[in-house]
Each structure stands twice: as C-alpha cells, then as structure tokens.
Amino acid sequence: MAAKTIRLLVCAALLSLVAACAGGARPDAGRPLIVTDSAPIVSGTMRAYQVRGRWYQPAEQPGYDETGQASWYGQQFHGRPTATGERFDMNGLTAAHKTLPLPGLVEVTNLANGRRLVLRVNDRGPFVEGRIIDLSRGAAETLGLLSQGVGEVRVRYLGRAPRLGGDGSRQHAAGTSPTPARGGTGPYWIQAGDFADRRAARRVAEQLGDRATVDVTGGDGRSLYRVLIGPWPDPNAAEQARQAVVARGYAGALLISAR
Structure with a gap:
C-alpha cells in the first residue's frame, strides 16, 4: 500500500476516534466518572505507607474536593519512575497526591487567576505540612504557579485515568476558560x-473538523486566538480525544475545563 494511502487511513481513524469520544460522553453530576477503558490501580499504591514518621492511607475518595496549597517539582x-512506574516528565501535565488512587484524574484550579x-x-x-498536591513543572507553569513556587488551589477528583496516559507535552494556556455549558460536571475542552494570528488559528480549526472553534482571549490590546475542540462532559473521553489530537501533530494540546 502506498505511503500516502496509509497516512490518509491513519488520519481518518484518528478523526473517527475524536468523533466517537465526543459522542459517547455522558454527564454524571456529583459522582466520579466511570471509565470503560480505565487504567487499573497500580498494585501496591493503595497500601498504607509511612513518610517522616507519619502514616498515610490511600483510598477511593469519590467526593474529594479540597482547597489548599500546591507546590511543584x-x-x-x-526521568525518574513515579509511583505508578511511569517516567516523570517535568514538562508534562501530571501531579502527585498523597492518598488518591493511582493513576487518576484531578481538576486543579489556581484560585488566584x-x-x-x-x-x-x-x-x-x-510530604510538606499544609500542601495538598505537587504539580509537575509544566502544570505549574501552565497554571501560573511557577514563579512563586506555591499557591492556593482547588483540587477535585474526577475518577480513574484512561489506560492511555498523556504524551507529556504542554504549551502555554490562556488565563481564561471557555464559556461553560449548562448542566453536567464539565464541560471539558481540548485546546x-x-x-497571535487569527487566520492561522482558523486554518488549524478547519483541519480539526466541525467540533473545532476559535476562541478570542487576551488583554492590553493583544488578542490571542485559541483553537478549542469540544465540549465533552466526561474528562476521560476528552483525554482520549486529546491524545488523538496530539497524534495528529498538535503535541501541545491541553485538556481544560470550565464550570
């Protein structure tokens, strides 16, 4: 089969995945989201453990919604292995938590911006008193917490993570979120x-299909044009669709939310 034909088939398959993830999501207000292809909890990560003389007991926490201090590492x-065995990428969009199931998904909001x-x-x-989550460097930078080192955040547990993890890539995200849709626990969007150029943003949106739109943000006379795909009420379906967007060449695709 010709290389060009193979590329066309791969692109078609990826577009089908994005459409399928968008169509299959259902809102589930007030409960963690159930994932049909979730990664299993990594063996051993739910055992009680001790650090600096203090014991911690990991557990399922479906209603976890806490405000506190975030730091970053x-x-x-x-490059070192994390508790799940995945390699830590400081530029990725990951986090560390003392007691939530691993791997899982959390929504983190910087309360300052x-x-x-x-x-x-x-x-x-x-394992520092008063801190509830440790962010990767990439996550801290995207949330606007890099320079001060720590900051007040809200952390909400969303449920099990998809079997396929993020690619570890990131890029700068704007300080505002898309206009939220009514109802559900989301929505979740892929950025x-x-x-800086509206025409460039429109070209990318056209390449990514009917669900892609161009959102205008910015201030001080400088506009920023974001290409958004969605929304999805289910963050796990949105994450799988984000991976399809990454595979199409947009390595900095982010999963963001608005409520």
Whole structure:
C-alpha cells in the first residue's frame, strides 16, 4: 500500500476516534466518572505507607474536593519512575497526591487567576505540612504557579485515568476558560493551540473538523486566538480525544475545563 494511502487511513481513524469520544460522553453530576477503558490501580499504591514518621492511607475518595496549597517539582526528578512506574516528565501535565488512587484524574484550579487544568495523578506527595498536591513543572507553569513556587488551589477528583496516559507535552494556556455549558460536571475542552494570528488559528480549526472553534482571549490590546475542540462532559473521553489530537501533530494540546 502506498505511503500516502496509509497516512490518509491513519488520519481518518484518528478523526473517527475524536468523533466517537465526543459522542459517547455522558454527564454524571456529583459522582466520579466511570471509565470503560480505565487504567487499573497500580498494585501496591493503595497500601498504607509511612513518610517522616507519619502514616498515610490511600483510598477511593469519590467526593474529594479540597482547597489548599500546591507546590511543584521538576529537574531533580525528571526521568525518574513515579509511583505508578511511569517516567516523570517535568514538562508534562501530571501531579502527585498523597492518598488518591493511582493513576487518576484531578481538576486543579489556581484560585488566584482562575486557570484550570485536568491533570494525571501518577505519583505520591507532597510530604510538606499544609500542601495538598505537587504539580509537575509544566502544570505549574501552565497554571501560573511557577514563579512563586506555591499557591492556593482547588483540587477535585474526577475518577480513574484512561489506560492511555498523556504524551507529556504542554504549551502555554490562556488565563481564561471557555464559556461553560449548562448542566453536567464539565464541560471539558481540548485546546489544540493558541495563536497571535487569527487566520492561522482558523486554518488549524478547519483541519480539526466541525467540533473545532476559535476562541478570542487576551488583554492590553493583544488578542490571542485559541483553537478549542469540544465540549465533552466526561474528562476521560476528552483525554482520549486529546491524545488523538496530539497524534495528529498538535503535541501541545491541553485538556481544560470550565464550570
């Protein structure tokens, strides 16, 4: 089969995946979302463990919704295995939590600027009094927490993570979220990229299909054009669709939310 034909078939399959993920999502208000292709809890990560004389007991926490301090970790752990066995990528969109199931998904909101991201939890920590979550460097930068080191956030547990993890790539996200749809626990959007040029954003949106739109944000006389795909009420379906967008060449695609 010719190489061009193979490429066309791969693109068609990826577009079908995005459409299928969009069509199959259902809202489930007030409960963690059930994933049909969720990654199993990694063996051993739900056992009680002790750090610096203090015991921690991981558990299923379907109603977990906490506000507290977030910190971040980076270069010193880059490339090392996390508690799930995945390699830590400091530029990825991941996080560490002391007691939530691994791997899982959480929604983290920076309360200072309103930025919100869905992150894959694949490690344990932080073991510092008063801190509820440790962010990868990439997640901290995207949420606007990099320079100060710590900041107040809201962390909401969304449920089990998809079997396929994120690709570890990231790019800068705007400080505002899309206009939320009514009802459900989402919506969740894929941000394929942001552009200073409206025409470039429109070209990308056209390449990504009917569900892609161009959202205008910015201030101080500078507009930013974001290409958004969605919405999905289910963050796991949205994450699987994000992976399809990444596979099409948009390595910085982000999963964001608005409520």
